[in-house]
Amino acid sequence: MMKPNYVRVIIDRAIQRELDYSVPDTLADRVGIGSRVRVPFRDKSALATVLATLEQSDAKGIRPIEALVGEAPAISESLLELAKWMGAYYCCPLETVMRSLLPQVIRRAEVGWKKQLFVQPLTKIDTDTIDNLRKRAPRQAELLEAIAKLDKPMPAAQLLRKTSLDNQTLRALAKRELIELREEAVERDPHADEQFIATTNLELNAEQALALTKITDALAAPEIAKPILLHGVTGSGKTEIYLQSIRTALERGKTAIVLVPEISLTPQTVERFKSRFDEMHDVVAVLHSHLSEGERHDEWHKIHSGRARIVIGARSAVFAPLKDLGLIIVDEEHETTYKQEEAPRYHARDVAVVRAKIEKCAVVLGSATPSLESYHNATTGKYELLSLTQRVDDQQMPLMRIVDLRQERRKEKIAPILSEKLSQAIAARLEKREQTILFLNRRGFSTSLLCSNCGEARNCPNCSVALTFHRHMARLSCHLCGHTAAVPKKCPTCAKDALIYAGFGTEKVESTVSHLFPKANVRRMDADSMTRKEAYRETLRNFRTGKIDILVGTQMIAKGLHFPNVTLVGIINADLALHLPDFRAGERTFQLLTQVAGRAGRGETAGEVFVQTYTPFSPSIQFARHHDFAGYFQQELEFRERCDFPPFKHAILITVRSEHEGRAKLSAETLVRRLKESLGAEFILGDATPAPLEKLQGQFRFHILLRGEAIMRLSRLVRETLDKLPLPEDVVATVDVDPYQLL
Numbered sequence: 168m169m170k171p172n173y174v175r176v177i178i179d180r181a182i183q184r185e186l187d188y189s190v191p192d193t194l195a196d197r198v199g200i201g202s203r204v205r206v207p208f209r210d211k212s213a214l215a216t217v218l219a220t221l222e223q224s225d226a227k228g229i230r231p232i233e234a235l236v237g238e239a240p241a242i243s244e245s246l247l248e249l250a251k252w253m254g255a256y257y258c259c260p261l262e263t264v265m266r267s268l269l270p271q272v273i274r275r276a277e278v279g280w281k282k283q284l285f286v287q288p289l290t291k292i293d294t295d296t297i298d299n300l301r302k303r304a305p306r307q308a309e310l311l312e313a314i315a316k317l318d319k320p321m322p323a324a325q326l327l328r329k330t331s332l333d334n335q336t337l338r339a340l341a342k343r344e345l346i347e348l349r350e351e352a353v354e355r356d357p358h359a360d361e362q363f364i365a366t367t368n369l370e371l372n373a374e375q376a377l378a379l380t381k382i383t384d385a386l387a388a389p390e391i392a393k394p395i396l397l398h399g400v401t402g403s404g405k406t407e408i409y410l411q412s413i414r415t416a417l418e419r420g421k422t423a424i425v426l427v428p429e430i431s432l433t434p435q436t437v438e439r440f441k442s443r444f445d446e447m448h449d450v451v452a453v454l455h456s457h458l459s460e461g462e463r464h465d466e467w468h469k470i471h472s473g474r475a476r477i478v479i480g481a482r483s484a485v486f487a488p489l490k491d492l493g494l495i496i497v498d499e500e501h502e503t504t505y506k507q508e509e510a511p512r513y514h515a516r517d518v519a520v521v522r523a524k525i526e527k528c529a530v531v532l533g534s535a536t537p538s539l540e541s542y543h544n545a546t547t548g549k550y551e552l553l554s555l556t557q558r559v560d561d562q563q564m565p566l567m568r569i570v571d572l573r574q575e576r577r578k579e580k581i582a583p584i585l586s587e588k589l590s591q592a593i594a595a596r597l598e599k600r601e602q603t604i605l606f607l608n609r610r611g612f613s614t615s616l617l618c619s620n621c622g623e624a625r626n627c628p629n630c631s632v633a634l635t636f637h638r639h640m641a642r643l644s645c646h647l648c649g650h651t652a653a654v655p656k657k658c659p660t661c662a663k664d665a666l667i668y669a670g671f672g673t674e675k676v677e678s679t680v681s682h683l684f685p686k687a688n689v690r691r692m693d694a695d696s697m698t699r700k701e702a703y704r705e706t707l708r709n710f711r712t713g714k715i716d717i718l719v720g721t722q723m724i725a726k727g728l729h730f731p732n733v734t735l736v737g738i739i740n741a742d743l744a745l746h747l748p749d750f751r752a753g754e755r756t757f758q759l760l761t762q763v764a765g766r767a768g769r770g771e772t773a774g775e776v777f778v779q780t781y782t783p784f785s786p787s788i789q790f791a792r793h794h795d796f797a798g799y800f801q802q803e804l805e806f807r808e809r810c811d812f813p814p815f816k817h818a819i820l821i822t823v824r825s826e827h828e829g830r831a832k833l834s835a836e837t838l839v840r841r842l843k844e845s846l847g848a849e850f851i852l853g854d855a856t857p858a859p860l861e862k863l864q865g866q867f868r869f870h871i872l873l874r875g876e877a878i879m880r881l882s883r884l885v886r887e888t889l890d891k892l893p894l895p896e897d898v899v900a901t902v903d904v905d906p907y908q909l910l
């Protein structure tokens with residue numbers, strides 16, 4: 168490699184410009200594309216990433232880089248190429264993309280390795296020394312005796328714990344020069360305390376075996392293989408296929424990334440991977456949002472150095488700096504949490520497909536309910552479709568029963584939280600000592616506090632939503648901005664004592680169920696009850712061992728959990744997602760019902776699912792009921808085509824927001840006029856309209872929706888138009904390409 172004279176860098180702070188610096192001789196050997204450097208910038212210094220190495224530069228007043236941060240280049244050339252693609256596709260500056268690509272802790276290089284004190288005998292310690300010491304200092308002798316038995320250095324803390332002796336005793340031994348204390352860098356291992364029992368390959372059924380063969384073929388010839396969509400019903404054994412194809416990739420000297428939604432990244436999931444590859448120490452790295460900065464640093468280096476060969480993680484693990492990448496798996500590819508809701512607003516599944524193309528590796532997207540986009544890609548031949556239609560061990564698909572809440576209301580005047588049919592089904596399970604899951608995608612006790620006299624609801628002062636009443640904290644709370652308020656005694660608007668609670672969330676379901684079944688052990692699992700990290704594991708453990716009869720929860724319990732003794736699932740209100748102003752509302756409802764229903768009957772007894780709804784004949788509910796993915800897909804696809812929505816057209820959503828309603832509106836309208844001038848007729852441009860969620864965190868919001876097929880071109884035109892339009896200082900415009908959040 169030639170030594171570079173100059174480098175082109177981007178500075179971490181968003182300035183949207185690439186700058187040239189010269190490379191001092193002392194650094195020339197070590198600086199390359201992807202290196203992290205410290206450079207003088209204006210009158211300070213700043214951190215930057217090297218984008219290119221140059222022989223010459225025409226820039227004026229070039230200054231030298233000050234230092235190299237870290238050793239080897241932090242990102243590879245192919246990751247840099249991926250970053251550039253993301254910037255162009257997602258209409259977003261490169262330095263913003265870099266922020267996602269390189270974790271904060273690596274970019275800043277402030278957190279290092281953890282240092283730990285190790286104990287080692289200095290010379291061979293004989294019994295005489297110990298006996299001599301015993302007379303004067305018995306505790307030191309006891310400790311020395313333990314140290315004499317060590318065959319390798321041991322962490323001091325561990326030794327002292329084991330012997331129940333103190334640090335002072337240890338220091339005394341060191342002072343006598345009998346032992347040596349040495350600081351060494353050690354890795355923080357978030358899974359150090361866990362024991363994994365090695366597992367071996369399970370036998371595959373015919374469908375699974377065929378799928379594995381196809382994936383193995385793709386591994387062998389990735390440059391001609393298409394992305395694979397693995398469509399397998401819940402319980403069809405997709406994970407086993409993942410595990411065996413990773414094994415193949417490893418045997419061929421390749422590495423693998425497995426993306427799972429954050430919510431499914433449970434200890435149970437990690438364990439399945441760690442235990443399968445247990446014989447290869449340290450081969451699995453796990454990346455998720457609960458890691459400490461230090462743990463993140465260590466896991467990243469474990470991957471970057473090549474020691475870890477399998478990475479499991481949520482969204483951002485798609486950027487894991489593995490070399491010789493052979494396989495990327497995106498499990499639950501339809502999950503909307505793969506979409507990042509802040510800049511860069513990327514979708515990890517789509518980034519995975521592009522990374523696979525750049526790195527020439529195989530990519531497998533798995534789901535029981537594929538997204539419309541992916542399934543469309545499969546039916547049109549862009550992707551290869553592999554189907555698993557059978558549950559492993561011939562388990563039956565659960566029986567879905569629809570409960571019409573309109574009729575329940577006719578009977579009872581108000582619709583009960585639990586219909587009679589669902590209550591009876593729960594009672595029957597309690598009798599048989601089987602378990603029940605009740606699902607409601609809404610937290611809190613009552614979802615609003617209304618005045619029955621004047622009709623006013625208690626709304627959040629910062630957002631246009633009603634405040635939710637939480638009984639455990641006896642306060643009203645906003646789920647969007649976190650604002651809380653005391654519960655007023657009288658209506659603050661008309662001063663009448665006429666306040667009523669309306670709507671209900673998981674907290675109320677829990678209390679109703681406990682009341683109806685006083686002998687049952689009921690637990691709730693949602694963001695409110697699971698604030699402690701340990702609470703989650705504990706609840707799952709208790710549910711697994713049968714200490715909990717009924718588990719009430721939000722989507723936290725909808726995904727991936729596998730409990731053989733759950734034979735009943737109740738969906739308290741299937742309509743919640745259906746009525747959102749979002750073209751994906753039907754798709755989400757279908758997916759959610761299918762996924763939640765999949766939690767029932769994972770053991771020997773067939774499962775039963777009760778779906779409570781006010782719209783029993785809506786297509787999403789009917790197709791889910793009959794486990795009819797193809798029928799649902801056809802119907803939904805026709806609707807999308809009629810309305811020019813994805814997968815037929817790409818969408819871009821621009822949100823213009825400000826504390827001043829008038830200024831936000833005016834800016835949005837001006838932007839629409841400018842876009843009209845620069846966009847061709849091939850693109851559909853909507854008017855500036857108030858967002859469905861008009862006010863959020865004190866900001867008024869306006870939406871502009873654009874659609875078109877040539878997304879790269881549309882993205883570029885939007886960026887150019889925005890760059891030329893000076894917005895008032897208190898107005899912000901954000902661009903979301905392929906948006907999932909339309910509120």
Ligand SMILES: [Zn+2]
Nearest residue numbers: 618621658661
């Ligand atoms: Zn009132």
Ligand SMILES: [Zn+2]
Nearest residue numbers: 627630645648
């Ligand atoms: Zn709010």
